[in-house]
Amino acid sequence: xxxxxxxxxxxxxxxxxxxxxxxxELHKPGERGIVVAPVEKGIAAEVGDGLxxxxxxxxxxxxxxLPEVGQMRVxxxxxxxxxxxxxxxxxxxxxxxxxxxxYNPKINDVLAANPRMSRLHPLQDARTVxxxxxxxxxxxxxxxxxxxxxxxxxxxxxxxxxxxxMVSIIQAYHRDRxxxxxxxxxxxxxxxxxxxxxxxxxxxxxxxxxxxxxxxxPTVEDLKKVVGPRTAGLLxxxxxxxxxxxxxxxxxxxxxxxxxxxxxxxxxxxxxxMGITRAKDAGFDMCFFNLHKTFGTPHGCGGPAGGALGVxxxxxxxxxxxxxxxxxGRYSLDYDVPKSIGKTRAFxxxxxxxxxxxxxxxxxxxxxxxxxxxxxxxxNNYLLEKIRRIRGASAPYAKGRxxxxxxxxxxxxxxxxxxxxxxxxxxxxxxYGMHLWSSHHPFIVxxxxxxxxxxxxxKEELDEYIAxxxxxxxxxxxxPETVKTAPHRSVCHRVxxxxxxxxxxxxxxxxxxxRKHLG
Amino acid sequence: MSERTAHPYIPNSAPGVKAEMLAEIGxxxxxxxxxxxxxxxxxxxxxxxxxxxxxxSLLKRHVERILxxxxxxxxxxxxxxxxxxxxxxxxxxxxxxRRSEFxxxxxxxxxxxxGRFQAxxxxxxxxxxxxxxxICNVPTYDGFQAACTSLRMAGRYTGRTRVLxxxxxxxxxxxxxxxxxxxxxxxxxxxxxxxxxxxxLVDLEARLGADVAAVYFENPGYLGVLETQAQAxxxxxxxxxxxxxxxxxxxxxGVLAPPSHFGADIACGxxxxxxxxxxxxxxxxxxxASRDEEKLVMExxxxxxxxxTTEKPGERGFGDVAYDRTSFAHREKGRxxxxxxxxxxxxxxxVYLSLMGPExxxxxxxxxxxxxxxxxxxxxxxxxxxxxxxxxxxxKEFVVDFNATGRTVAEINDALLEAGIFGGKDxxxxxxxxxxxxxxxxxxxxxxxxIDRFITTLAALLGGN
Numbered sequence: 015x016x017x018x019x020x021x022x023x024x025x026x027x028x029x030x031x032x033x034x035x036x037x038x039e040l041h042k043p044g045e046r047g048i049v050v051a052p053v054e055k056g057i058a059a060e061v062g063d064g065l066x067x068x069x070x071x072x073x074x075x076x077x078x079x080l081p082e083v084g085q086m087r088v089x090x091x092x093x094x095x096x097x098x099x100x101x102x103x104x105x106x107x108x109x110x111x112x113x114x115x116x117y118n119p120k121i122n123d124v125l126a127a128n129p130r131m132s133r134l135h136p137l138q139d140a141r142t143v144x145x146x147x148x149x150x151x152x153x154x155x156x157x158x159x160x161x162x163x164x165x166x167x168x169x170x171x172x173x174x175x176x177x178x179x180m181v182s183i184i185q186a187y188h189r190d191r192x193x194x195x196x197x198x199x200x201x202x203x204x205x206x207x208x209x210x211x212x213x214x215x216x217x218x219x220x221x222x223x224x225x226x227x228x229x230x231x232p233t234v235e236d237l238k239k240v241v242g243p244r245t246a247g248l249l250x251x252x253x254x255x256x257x258x259x260x261x262x263x264x265x266x267x268x269x270x271x272x273x274x275x276x277x278x279x280x281x282x283x284x285x286x287x288m289g290i291t292r293a294k295d296a297g298f299d300m301c302f303f304n305l306h307k308t309f310g311t312p313h314g315c316g317g318p319a320g321g322a323l324g325v326x327x328x329x330x331x332x333x334x335x336x337x338x339x340x341x342x343g344r345y346s347l348d349y350d351v352p353k354s355i356g357k358t359r360a361f362x363x364x365x366x367x368x369x370x371x372x373x374x375x376x377x378x379x380x381x382x383x384x385x386x387x388x389x390x391x392x393x394n395n396y397l398l399e400k401i402r403r404i405r406g407a408s409a410p411y412a413k414g415r416x417x418x419x420x421x422x423x424x425x426x427x428x429x430x431x432x433x434x435x436x437x438x439x440x441x442x443x444x445x446y447g448m449h450l451w452s453s454h455h456p457f458i459v460x461x462x463x464x465x466x467x468x469x470x471x472x473k474e475e476l477d478e479y480i481a482x483x484x485x486x487x488x489x490x491x492x493x494p495e496t497v498k499t500a501p502h503r504s505v506c507h508r509v510x511x512x513x514x515x516x517x518x519x520x521x522x523x524x525x526x527x528x529r530k531h532l533g
Numbered sequence: 534m535s536e537r538t539a540h541p542y543i544p545n546s547a548p549g550v551k552a553e554m555l556a557e558i559g560x561x562x563x564x565x566x567x568x569x570x571x572x573x574x575x576x577x578x579x580x581x582x583x584x585x586x587x588x589x590s591l592l593k594r595h596v597e598r599i600l601x602x603x604x605x606x607x608x609x610x611x612x613x614x615x616x617x618x619x620x621x622x623x624x625x626x627x628x629x630x631r632r633s634e635f636x637x638x639x640x641x642x643x644x645x646x647x648g649r650f651q652a653x654x655x656x657x658x659x660x661x662x663x664x665x666x667x668i669c670n671v672p673t674y675d676g677f678q679a680a681c682t683s684l685r686m687a688g689r690y691t692g693r694t695r696v697l698x699x700x701x702x703x704x705x706x707x708x709x710x711x712x713x714x715x716x717x718x719x720x721x722x723x724x725x726x727x728x729x730x731x732x733x734l735v736d737l738e739a740r741l742g743a744d745v746a747a748v749y750f751e752n753p754g755y756l757g758v759l760e761t762q763a764q765a766x767x768x769x770x771x772x773x774x775x776x777x778x779x780x781x782x783x784x785x786x787g788v789l790a791p792p793s794h795f796g797a798d799i800a801c802g803x804x805x806x807x808x809x810x811x812x813x814x815x816x817x818x819x820x821x822a823s824r825d826e827e828k829l830v831m832e833x834x835x836x837x838x839x840x841x842t843t844e845k846p847g848e849r850g851f852g853d854v855a856y857d858r859t860s861f862a863h864r865e866k867g868r869x870x871x872x873x874x875x876x877x878x879x880x881x882x883x884v885y886l887s888l889m890g891p892e893x894x895x896x897x898x899x900x901x902x903x904x905x906x907x908x909x910x911x912x913x914x915x916x917x918x919x920x921x922x923x924x925x926x927x928x929k930e931f932v933v934d935f936n937a938t939g940r941t942v943a944e945i946n947d948a949l950l951e952a953g954i955f956g957g958k959d960x961x962x963x964x965x966x967x968x969x970x971x972x973x974x975x976x977x978x979x980x981x982x983x984i985d986r987f988i989t990t991l992a993a994l995l996g997g998n
Contacts, residue, residue, distance in 0.1 A: 057904060062903075123636070135813070209870045
C-alpha cells in the first residue's frame with residue numbers, strides 16, 4: 015500500500031499576474047499581425063481591384079479602428095490572458111456544482127482538431143462525410159442506452175438550447191392536438207436551472223414554480239394543486255442541485271401525463287446515475303444531457319458546448335431537422351420529420367463537441383460509465399461527510415441521508431458567527447488556487463455553496479479542497495478581515511461594482527471606456 | 534474495468550481506495566449510497582454498448598479510422614458557403630483556443646478567470662470597432678440565434694408584435710426565427726425581386742405599420758447579393774417606428790459598409806468567419822451589436838462584460854454589466870435566457886481581429902471580391918451558365934444559374950464530386966423560383982489554379998451534354 019501523503023494546502027500559491035495592457039493600448043500604426051495573400055496576378059489582371067464593381071455607397075469609407083499589433087505581441091498578449099485564467103486543468107475545480115467540471119481528456123481535443131473533422135463543410139455531399147455521420151449515429155445509440163429514450167438530436171448547442179427545444183416540442187405537440195391555446199403553463203421547480211423557467215417564458219408560457227419542502231424536494235401535493243387542463247408540461251431536474259434524488263419522480267410524471275402534459279427531464283445532473291436509473295424508467299417523454307458536463311468535453315470559457323436531446327418514439331416526429339439515419343451501414347441526413355419544430359440552430363449542432371463526447375464514451379464503455387457514476391457519488395458523499403464537520407458549514411435538507419452527485423451547502427452559521435459571507439469565502443478560495451460557487455439565484459439556501467466532485471479527482475485532491483475550506487473557516491473565526499478583504503494573491507483585488515449598473519458609467523467596449531472614463 | 538487498476542479518468546477506482554472511502558463515510562457498499570432511488574426506478578440491466586477502448590493509442594486509431602471516411606475541404610476544392618465558410622485560420626487562433634487555461638475554464642469570477650473576462654471584453658470591443666457600434670455581447674450560439682434574439686429584443690423595445698423578414702434569407706434561418714418567436718411575434722416574409730435578389734420596397738411599404746417591431750435583412754445576403762437599397766429600407770422602417778435589424782458577415786467589413794452606416798439599430802451575424810474552423814457547422818458563434826442606449830442595452834439576454842476598477846488604485850477589473858437583466862438573476866422574469874454558448878469562438882475571433890487589424894480586414898475583403906468576380910466571369914463564359922444569376926453586386930458568394938444547361942445542379946455536383954470538387958449549394962429545393970441554380974462561394978483557400986481546373990471540368994461536363 016502507498017504511504018499516506020500529508021494533505022497539501024498551497025500556502026505560497028499566487029496566480030499569474032501580468033498587469034497586461036488592453037489590446038488597444040498595444041496599437042502602433044504600421045505593425046501587422048498577419049499578411050493576407052494577395053490574389054494571383056492573373057485574377058487581378060482580369061477583374062481589377064474588386065472594389066470598383068461595388069456601388070460606392072456600399073463600400074466602407076473609414077477603416078475599422080482595430081489595433082495594429084505585431085504577431086509576437088498579439089501572441090504574448092493572449093498567452094498572458096490565458097495564464098490569468100484558472101482553467102479546470104489547473105485548479106481542483108469541484109466548486110462549480112451542477113457544472114460537472116471533470117477531466118477533459120486531451121486525446122479528444124487532438125481528434126477533434128483532425129482536419130477531417132475541423133475542415134468539414136456542413137453542406138458536403140453525404141458520401142464525403144460518412145465518418146462524421148457515423149459518429150453522430152453511434153453517439154445517438156449510446157445516449158439511447160443511457161436514457162432509455164428512442165432517438166437523439168445533437169442540434170442543441172448547450173443545455174439551455176436543449177431546454178428550448180424541449181419547450182418547442184411541448185408546444186408543437188399540443189398545437190398538433192389543437193390544444194396549444196388552452197395549455198399555456200409550464201411547471202418547473204425552484205432548484206431546476208434558471209433556463210427551465212426562462213426558456214418556457216421565451217415560448218410564451220406562464221411559468222409555475224414548485225418550491226421545496228423541508229426535505230429539499232418539491233412535493234406531489236404541491237404539484238397536484240397546480241396541475242390541470244392548462245398544463246402543457248413539466249420541466250424538472252432530478253436530482254436537483256441539492257443532490258437529493260426525488261423518489262416520487264415517477265409519480266410526478268404520472269400526474270402530469272394524466273393531466274395531458276408532457277414531461278421533460280433536465281439531466282444536467284446525470285453524472286451520478288448513468289447505468290443506475292434512466293429517464294425512461296420514470297416515464298419521461300424527453301430528456302437531455304450536457305456533453306460539456308457529463309461527457310467530458312471542455313467548457314471553453316462558456317462554450318462551444320453540446321446538448322444531446324432524446325425523445326421517445328412518440329415524439330420522434332417533432333425533433334429538429336435533420337436527423338442522422340443509418341441504412342445498411344450508409345449514413346444520411348433525414349429531413350423526413352413531419353411535425354418537426356424546424357431548426358433551432360444552423361446545420362447539425364456542435365459536431366466537434368459530439369466527437370469528443372463520442373471518444374469519451376468509447377474510452378469507458380458500459381461498465382466504465384457506471385463506474386464514473388458510482389465513483390462520482392462516492393466522492394460526493396465523502397466530501398459531504400467531511401464538509402459538514404467544518405465549523406460554520408452545513409448541508410441543509412435530508413438530514414442523515416446520502417446524496418447523489420453534488421450537495422448545496424450553507425455557510426449560514428459561519429455568517430451568523432463571523433459576518434463572513436459565501437462570497438467572501440469564494441474570493442478567498444482564489445488565494446489557494448481554487449474556485450467556489452454559490453448557487454443560482456434566488457438563494458433558497460442561505461449563504462449557499464455547491465460542490466460537485468465528479469469522478470475525476472483523487473482522494474488526495476478532495477482532501478486538499480476540504481482542507482482549504484476548513485482553513486478558510488478557521489480564518490473567518492480568527493481573522494475575518496483576511497477573508498472579507500480577499501483575494502490577496504489573485505490577478506486583481508475586489509472589483510468595484512459602480513461601473514456595472516449605471517448607464518452613464520458602464521463600459522462594455524473600448525470605445526465606451528474611452529468616452530466615459532478616459533475622457 | 535480491471536479489478537486491479539483504475540481507469541485513467543477515474544483515479545479513485547484504484548484498489549483499496551473505494552473501500553477506504555466507504556469505510557470513512559460508514560457505508561457498506563456503493564449501492565447503499567443510492568438508497569433514495571426506489572427499486573422500481575433502478576436499472577438492473579447492463580447498457581448495451583461496445584466494449585471500452587481504454588488504451589489511448591487504440592482509441593485514437595479507432596476514431597481516426599472513422600474520420601478517414603470523411604473527405605475534408607483540405608483534400609477537395611470546395612465552393613460551398615451558405616452560412617459556413619472555408620476561410621484561413623491563422624495558426625495563432627488555434628494556439629490560443631487550445632490553451633488549456635481557456636479551453637478548460639468555465640464560470641469563475643475575475644479572481645480566478647480574469648483573463649477570460651479581459652479576452653471576452655476585448656472581443657466585444659474589437660467587434661464594436663469592426664461594426665462601428667458601441668455595444669457587442671459575449672457570443673451567443675450562432676447567427677441564427679443572434680437573429681432570433683435581435684428580433685425578440687426589437688419586439689420588447691418597441692412593444693410591437695409583427696416582424697418583417699426578407700424572404701431571401703436562408704430558409705433554415707427563417708425556420709429558426711419562426712420557432713423562436715412563436716407565439717410572441719408574428720413573422721412575415723417580404724417579397725424579393727427574383728431578378729436581383731433585392732427586397733421589394735413596394736411590398737415593404739405596404740406591410741409596414743404601427744405594429745411592426747422590426748425589419749430584418751442581411752448584407753451580404755444568403756444569396757450573396759448586397760442589399761443596395763439598405764438606406765431606403767432603413768428610412769422606411771424608421772418612418773414607421775420599427776427598428777432595423779441587419780445580419781452581416783463580419784469578415785466583409787474591411788471593405789463593406791457596416792450595417793450601422795446605413796441605419797441599422799441592431800446588427801447580428803456569425804463569427805465563424807473570424808478565425809474559427811468550420812467543424813461541419815459546429816464552429817459557429819453569434820454576435821449582437823447595437824448603440825449604447827440604456828433601453829436597448831437592457832433588452833440583451835446575453836452576458837455583457839464591462840471594465841471597471843478595483844479596491845487597489847490603478848488596477849483594472851471586469852464584471853457583468855446590468856446582470857439584473859438576465860435569467861441568471863431572475864429566471865423567467867429575465868430577458869430570454871442565458872447559458873453556455875460559444876465563448877471560446879469569441880476569444881478566437883478576438884485573436885483573429887487583433888492579428889488582422891484594419892489593413893488585414895481590407896486586404897481579405899478585396900481578395901474575396903476579386904476572386905469571386907473572377908470565378909463569376911469564368912463561369913459566365915461557359916455556354917448556358919449564367920453568373921451571377923442575380924443581377925446585383927456580391928461579395929464572396931453568388932448564385933449561378935444552370936437553367937439553360939439542361940442539367941440539374943444535382944447532376945452537375947455529382948459529376949464534379951468525381952473530380953474532387955464540391956460544387957456550390959443546390960438552391961433548387963429552397964428557392965424553386967430560381968430553378969436549377971446553385972450558390973457558389975470562394976475563399977482565400979481556393980486558388981486560381983483550382984478555379985481554372987473547375988472551369989475546365991465544368992465546361993467539359995456541360996459541353997458533353
